[in-house]
Amino acid sequence: MRCFVFAVELGDRIKFRRYQSGLTQNQMAESLFVSPQAVSKWERGENSPDITLLPGIAKLLGVTVDWLLSGNRLEQFIKESYFFSNFTDNEIYLLLPYFEKMEFKPGDYLFKEGAPDKAGLYIVEQGFVKIIKGKDVVREVRAGGIFCDYSTLDCKLCNATAKVEENSLIQCAHAEKIIAFVQTYPHVGVKFLTNTILSLVERLRCIS
Missing domain, CATH: 2.60.120.10 (Jelly Rolls)
Incomplete structure (x- = not known):
């Protein structure tokens, strides 16, 4: 269950940044030398990308590997902070x-x-x-x-x-x-x- 939740959270972050970057799944797949189906499965949380692909994904999406893997913890801190309550x-x-x-x-x-x-x-x-x-x-x-x-x-x-x-x-x-x-x-x-x-x-x- 824990691995599934991690895959979903990672997939959500990949999908979110791909949209922000104006990339299609095909374009992202070509840049990473994987299939569009692989990207689709990442974003749906059905699979996680191989760890060796994470630096390339992070660079392509303009984020850090750390954010891809643990952005959810930072998100929790921000959501619980009065500073960002609005x-x-x-x-x-x-x-x-x-x-x-x-x-x-x-x-x-x-x-x-x-x-x-x-x-x-x-x-x-x-x-x-x-x-x-x-x-x-x-x-x-x-x-x-x-x-x-x-x-x-x-x-x-x-x-x-x-x-x-x-x-x-x-x-x-x-x-x-x-x-x-x-x-x-x-x-x-x-x-x-x-x-x-x-x-x-x-x-x-x-x-x-």
Whole structure:
């Protein structure tokens, strides 16, 4: 049963991105040197593509292998987050490919206060991150938590520091990815930017 559910979820993501990319099943099959019937079975959840094909599928569809395999977990975090509470399921699906899962060790920095880093939007999938302003810890973010920095909006110097406190898996949508998302889907981008501004204002009130 578990394998069937995985195949269906993987097939849904392949189908969704194929439609977004404007590809037919035949075109996708030709690019991957498989039959159109194979692509059709993937999308219906009847079969899963061979693991050796995943890098090629991801490249063709403009996503990461990680998103193909585990986008559903990120989707769950986003759906459960207050930040995205006004997003429809389809709008969330549009956003998923813009995230990239990254591993961090204790002592790593996602961005530093005063540095010209291009921050972004971060979702902690596993681990623990401290947000530091000056010498003060203003927020502790654990699994399921979402955070960003002012520089996500204005691309200037970072307003705070994000320091990893334990081995962590973090979904990152960097500033350039966010800009691309807003430009590609402006109707959803308005919601995203509004939510980001409201979130930053709320954090500012907490530390004022």
